Amino acid sequence: MSRLLLTGANGFVGRILTARLQQSGFHVTALRGNSTPADSTADEHLVCDIRDAKALAQAVAQVKPAYVVHLAAISHVPTSFKDPLLTWQTNVMGSMNLLEAIKQHAPEAFALFPSSSEVYGAAFKSADSVDENTPPQPLNPYAASKVAAERAFREYSRQGVKGVIARPFNHICAQQSPDFVTASFARQIALIEAGKQAPVLKVGNLDAVRDFLDVQDVCSAYIELLKLADKPGHPPCLNIASGHSRTIREVLDLLLSLSTAKINVELDPERLRPSDIPVAVGNARLLQETTGWQPKIPLQDTLRELLDYWRCQA
Ligand code: GDD
Numbered sequence: 212m213s214r215l216l217l218t219g220a221n222g223f224v225g226r227i228l229t230a231r232l233q234q235s236g237f238h239v240t241a242l243r244g245n246s247t248p249a250d251s252t253a254d255e256h257l258v259c260d261i262r263d264a265k266a267l268a269q270a271v272a273q274v275k276p277a278y279v280v281h282l283a284a285i286s287h288v289p290t291s292f293k294d295p296l297l298t299w300q301t302n303v304m305g306s307m308n309l310l311e312a313i314k315q316h317a318p319e320a321f322a323l324f325p326s327s328s329e330v331y332g333a334a335f336k337s338a339d340s341v342d343e344n345t346p347p348q349p350l351n352p353y354a355a356s357k358v359a360a361e362r363a364f365r366e367y368s369r370q371g372v373k374g375v376i377a378r379p380f381n382h383i384c385a386q387q388s389p390d391f392v393t394a395s396f397a398r399q400i401a402l403i404e405a406g407k408q409a410p411v412l413k414v415g416n417l418d419a420v421r422d423f424l425d426v427q428d429v430c431s432a433y434i435e436l437l438k439l440a441d442k443p444g445h446p447p448c449l450n451i452a453s454g455h456s457r458t459i460r461e462v463l464d465l466l467l468s469l470s471t472a473k474i475n476v477e478l479d480p481e482r483l484r485p486s487d488i489p490v491a492v493g494n495a496r497l498l499q500e501t502t503g504w505q506p507k508i509p510l511q512d513t514l515r516e517l518l519d520y521w522r523c524q525a
Contacts (some may be wrong), residue, residue, distance in 0.1 A: 215240070245258065331356050402521075417460035
């Protein structure tokens with residue numbers, strides 16, 4: 212069984228990916244940043260803040276992984292505006308700490324480095340669909356920190372660390388924090404249905420266009436990308452996208468159509484951002500050609516599961 216170290220294991224994607232990795236035959240050591248009880252099925256658990264270089268080096272030396280998946284990050288765009296220092300320390304220095312630990316203590320490991328489609332930023336405005344050759348033009352601290360983390364990864368790769376960068380577009384489903392748009396809307400609908408919120412659903416920018424994927428499809432892509440360890444000469448960086456564009460308004464309407472509650476929609480200025488990418492749609496041709504991956508789960512199914520999840524929580 213291949214030993215795999217997963218950072219950010221207690222996050223939304225981490226918990227789902229842990230189970231998928233185990234089903235694919237990996238022995239998963241889950242690294243989480245705080246001592247809250249592990250909500251994960253991982254084979255082993257370690258508590259370590261990735262900003263602590265010494266502790267992280269010890270963890271990597273202890274696990275001696277054959278694979279590393281680095282999910283730990285500050286991933287919420289508004290949080291990155293509110294706390295840029297935390298964002299850069301976690302996303303850039305945390306990544307540096309991990310890369311250095313891999314170089315020193317697990318030099319044969321293959322690392323999957325999830326970045327983000329957010330790195331393209333302003334480039335979305337000038338291209339119909341961006342591919343991996345489109346130069347990043349980040350528009351927020353989160354995206355800028357991911358560009359910097361990618362640069363660090365490329366530098367360590369030049370020095371011999373093996374791995375691949377992924378740039379996933381918006382991935383959603385049950386268990387995601389309501390800080391993110393679809394979870395926020397689904398949660399509010401569930402609370403309104405349960406009589407726990409006045410029938411007013413607060414929204415931000417409904418005109419933005421995003422490329423949504425079910426988190427399970429993204430996890431499938433991650434598992435395919437780990438197989439590139441056996442394929443020298445693979446592309447260094449690959450988008451994970453559906454290629455379908457949806458306005459946030461369209462997604463809201465789909466969610467509202469799953470409810471019989473009478474709901475008014477109201478703009479909450481607090482939910483507007485200093486700068487918001489108007490359109491973010493991706494091109495995953497390279498991933499499809501390299502691994503055969505295809506997204507399988509229709510958005511309607513994902514939204515139904517998401518709303519049912521929040522109904523159970525309400
Ligand atoms: N969060 C949130 N809440 N966003 C809203 C709301 C709301 O009430 N109303 C409208 N929006 C709009 C945002 O302005 C943005 O245009 C869009 O919905 C999506 O917002 P998020 O769900 O917060 O995601 P994101 O696009 O900023 O970033 C997500 O996707 C990236 C990959 O493309 C995050 O998951 C990032 O971590 C990820 O890298």
